[in-house]
Amino acid sequence: MERRNVIKSLGIGILGLGQLPSWANNWNSDGLELLEFENSEIFSKIVDCLIPETNIPGAKSVGAHLYVEKVIKDCYSEQIQNEVKQTLEILNKESIAKHQKPFEKLDNLQAVDLLKNNTSNKKTVEFLKNLTIRSYTSSEFYLTNHKNYQMAPAYFHGCVEI
Amino acid sequence: MANFNIDSKKKRTFDAIVIGSGISGGWAAKELSEKGLKTLVLERGKEVNHGDYPTTMMQPWEFEHLGQITKEMKDANPIATKCYAFGEDSSHFFVKDADHPYIQEKPFDWIRGYQSGGKSLLWARGTQRWSKYDFEGPARDGFDVHWPIGYDDIAPWYSHVEIFAGISGNKDGLESLPDGEFLKPHEQTCVEKHFTDQMRKHYNGARPVIIGRCAHLTDPQPIHYQQGRAKCQQRDLCQRGCPYGGYFSSNASTLPWAKMTGNMTMRNHSVVNSIIYDEKKQKAVGVKVIDAITKQEIEYFARIIFVNGSTVNTNIILLNSKSSRFPNGLSNDNGLMGKYIHFHNFQTTISGEYEGFLDKKTDGIRPNGSYIPRFRNVKKQETDFLRGYASGFSASRTEITNRDGWGEELKNNLFEKKYGNWRVGSHFMGETIPKITNYVKLDETLKDQWGIPQVRINVAMDDNDAKMAKDFREQLTEMYTLAGFTNIKASGRNGWNPGLDIHEMGGVIMGKDPKTSQLNEWNQLHHCKNVFVTDGACMTSNSTQNPSLTYMALTARAANHAVEEFRKGNL
Ligand SMILES: Cc1cc2nc3c(=O)[nH]c(=O)nc-3n(C[C@H](O)[C@H](O)[C@H](O)COP(=O)(O)OP(=O)(O)OC[C@H]3O[C@@H](n4cnc5c(N)ncnc54)[C@H](O)[C@@H]3O)c2cc1C
Ligand code: SF4
Numbered sequence: 001m002e003r004r005n006v007i008k009s010l011g012i013g014i015l016g017l018g019q020l021p022s023w024a025n026n027w028n029s030d031g032l033e034l035l036e037f038e039n040s041e042i043f044s045k046i047v048d049c050l051i052p053e054t055n056i057p058g059a060k061s062v063g064a065h066l067y068v069e070k071v072i073k074d075c076y077s078e079q080i081q082n083e084v085k086q087t088l089e090i091l092n093k094e095s096i097a098k099h100q101k102p103f104e105k106l107d108n109l110q111a112v113d114l115l116k117n118n119t120s121n122k123k124t125v126e127f128l129k130n131l132t133i134r135s136y137t138s139s140e141f142y143l144t145n146h147k148n149y150q151m152a153p154a155y156f157h158g159c160v161e162i
Numbered sequence: 163m164a165n166f167n168i169d170s171k172k173k174r175t176f177d178a179i180v181i182g183s184g185i186s187g188g189w190a191a192k193e194l195s196e197k198g199l200k201t202l203v204l205e206r207g208k209e210v211n212h213g214d215y216p217t218t219m220m221q222p223w224e225f226e227h228l229g230q231i232t233k234e235m236k237d238a239n240p241i242a243t244k245c246y247a248f249g250e251d252s253s254h255f256f257v258k259d260a261d262h263p264y265i266q267e268k269p270f271d272w273i274r275g276y277q278s279g280g281k282s283l284l285w286a287r288g289t290q291r292w293s294k295y296d297f298e299g300p301a302r303d304g305f306d307v308h309w310p311i312g313y314d315d316i317a318p319w320y321s322h323v324e325i326f327a328g329i330s331g332n333k334d335g336l337e338s339l340p341d342g343e344f345l346k347p348h349e350q351t352c353v354e355k356h357f358t359d360q361m362r363k364h365y366n367g368a369r370p371v372i373i374g375r376c377a378h379l380t381d382p383q384p385i386h387y388q389q390g391r392a393k394c395q396q397r398d399l400c401q402r403g404c405p406y407g408g409y410f411s412s413n414a415s416t417l418p419w420a421k422m423t424g425n426m427t428m429r430n431h432s433v434v435n436s437i438i439y440d441e442k443k444q445k446a447v448g449v450k451v452i453d454a455i456t457k458q459e460i461e462y463f464a465r466i467i468f469v470n471g472s473t474v475n476t477n478i479i480l481l482n483s484k485s486s487r488f489p490n491g492l493s494n495d496n497g498l499m500g501k502y503i504h505f506h507n508f509q510t511t512i513s514g515e516y517e518g519f520l521d522k523k524t525d526g527i528r529p530n531g532s533y534i535p536r537f538r539n540v541k542k543q544e545t546d547f548l549r550g551y552a553s554g555f556s557a558s559r560t561e562i563t564n565r566d567g568w569g570e571e572l573k574n575n576l577f578e579k580k581y582g583n584w585r586v587g588s589h590f591m592g593e594t595i596p597k598i599t600n601y602v603k604l605d606e607t608l609k610d611q612w613g614i615p616q617v618r619i620n621v622a623m624d625d626n627d628a629k630m631a632k633d634f635r636e637q638l639t640e641m642y643t644l645a646g647f648t649n650i651k652a653s654g655r656n657g658w659n660p661g662l663d664i665h666e667m668g669g670v671i672m673g674k675d676p677k678t679s680q681l682n683e684w685n686q687l688h689h690c691k692n693v694f695v696t697d698g699a700c701m702t703s704n705s706t707q708n709p710s711l712t713y714m715a716l717t718a719r720a721a722n723h724a725v726e727e728f729r730k731g732n733l
Pocket of ligand 1: 188204206245278280284435475479665698
């Protein structure tokens with residue numbers, strides 16, 4: 001119940017920024033009931049510390065935390081899901097041991113520090129980083145502002161100066 | 163009641179019936195209805211009208227999984243999801259494994275699209291003509307069955323379908339790959355041009371590399387606007403269906419055209435079970451259909467029947483059309499129906515890099531690549547394997563995403579503009595030899611949910627295929643090396659089975675002799691002349707071209723012959 005409300009309010013908060021993809025807007029509490037991750041907020045902290053908000057939107061503004069959670073749940077094997085769960089637990093334990101608070105309450109520098117120095121779960125941390133990058137670099141913000149993305153360019157030039 | 167039955171039978175009687183509305187069935191429907199025949203198209207799948215493409219305008223960021231297939235989908239569809247075009251944006255156009263089971267006596271990846279338009283929505287649109295060498299190959303190399311027609315018989319029909327479908331390409335003047343009626347070609351990239359030049363120099367013109375020929379409207383003509391189609395906007399999202407009709411599909415082209423004549427009726431959700439043979443008339447009189455949803459049986463009648471269910475389904479329908487005259491399947495007196503299934507060998511690839519042209523890149527999108535026509539054994543036997551292969555070739559340059567760092571450093575890196583080397587790659591498309599040992603047949607007990615026997619597929623590669631694949635790796639490595647490419651990697655593709663080429667052919671092949679083949683030179687069943695087979699099932703051999711353009715040309719040719727015979731009262 002509590003988890004649901006948190007994400008709901010998160011959703012509304014982010015909606016205000018206008019960067020969230022439409023599929024994320026369609027998320028409703030029914031869909032969320034199926035999630036297996038006990039601690040969804042930790043994904044917010046992970047994507048936020050990896051690609052923080054600056055004068056331009058970061059990973060959280062584009063909904064990367066929602067994507068990461070969803071894609072792991074829907075597209076990856078149970079084994080990978082378990083590895084992710086374990087890694088999140090370990091990050092949380094380390095956070096409490098070092099900073100006396102759960103991972104999602106850390107400031108971004110503290111959180112990034114734990115991620116990059118985590119040696120026992122390097123592979124999974126790398127995986128989460130790649131998913132975050134994938135979400136960010138597929139976002140409307142990134143593709144239209146940085147990549148000049150056009151769905152239908154209507155031309156092709158095989159050889160142009162850079 | 164009696165009157166009602168007569169009326170009802172009248173309503174179910176047409177001049178012609180076409181089974182299947184995919185690439186070949188769409189052409190049969192167009193030609194027959196355009197020539198004035200009342201034509202019924204029976205399509206087992208759902209209705210998809212041009213424009214019914216739910217994902218076509220979606221932006222990349224609008225997909226829940228950014229294009230990735232879910233685990234549930236993958237687990238439920240181990241075969242269909244192997245197709246490279248199966249994605250979050252296109253999965254609704256593919257047949258799901260569990261709904262349509264078949265028996266793999268040997269591994270065979272059977273990829274299907276059941277809907278109006280069939281696989282014409284999904285195809286990669288590569289379209290090359292066969293040359294005279296391709297048609298003459300089986301006789302020269304001693305295959306069991308030889309083509310009853312040659313290049314000159316089909317050439318005008320290639321032109322006929324190319325003009326209407328819209329094929330882009332360059333007039334390259336090659337004997338091994340005749341030119342067609344081309345719209346403006348796409349442009350090669352710097353490194354593709356470099357490769358073309360280098361190969362011309364090193365092999366004295368014996369290994370041409372050309373821009374691919376493909377079914378895109380690069381330069382639409384009045385005939386295309388009349389179909390309601392417009393210029394291709396170069397999005398390369400074709401597997402979703404194209405809102406502009408930029409590439410050829412039955413949905414955008416032949417089916418609406420047939421409908422415009424007022425002579426075509428299309429019935430979806432109509433699974434053809436078998437063809438009805440009348441022993442007295444000694445011809446086929448209609449088909450038995452199972453409604454896909456209600457499972458009710460209905461019969462339709464016509465004087466001409468075109469079977470275009472795509473290769474394996476066409477074999478199933480004909481093998482399942484049993485009568486006391488033909489206990490083993492319609493016209494199957496020689497017992498060879500279902501045998502000689504063949505395909506293209508795609509089981510190997512090669513890739514590399516090029517460190518030149520580093521001040522250049524490409525701009526925009528091109529739904530096409532370059533192409534290396536077959537250069538092995540074209541005019542005479544030169545190697546220790548029979549026949550040869552064609553290859554794709556493309557060279558492109560993309561920006562590298564710098565993923566180093568954490569936090570703000572990572573974020574800055576992601577906005578770096580940096581290009582890597584040019585990446586080059588080729589896929590292999592090898593001709594396979596049609597063999598009596600590669601077959602499909604009906605299972606004696608297992609049926610699908612419509613009561614139609616399940617098919618057993620037994621198709622395998624052989625030593626000739628392995629030798630040819632090895633030659634591809636060696637020759638392409640040599641060619642890449644001569645062009646100055648580096649980091650060359652040639653490898654087999656694990657888990658790639660026959661079928662995944664989606665170029666399955668044969669089983670109801672054309673030939674001169676009714677003792678060894680099923681169809682005559684006009685695609686008529688030898689012993690039941692008012693039934694025509696013009697999809698991949700009719701192919702006597704496969705050569706190295708993508709097959710669909712040849713299915714289209716054979717279909718248009720056979721349909722026009724059928725109309726002439728119909729008018730003469732011969733059918
Ligand atoms: C991803 C992909 C890429 C491809 N790339 C190329 C390419 O570049 N070039 C090329 O030439 N080819 C390509 N192909 C192959 C091409 O799609 C096929 O060769 C072509 O569609 C075959 O046409 P068809 O009419 O025989 O069958 P289809 O187009 O498959 O149509 C058959 C139709 O018959 C219907 N049907 C089947 N059984 C029955 C029944 N019992 N009763 C009623 N209806 C029935 C089906 O529902 C279907 O609509 C590609 C295919 C795919 C999937
Ligand atoms: S590349 Fe052309 S044909 Fe394909 S979807 Fe885009 S506009 Fe349509």
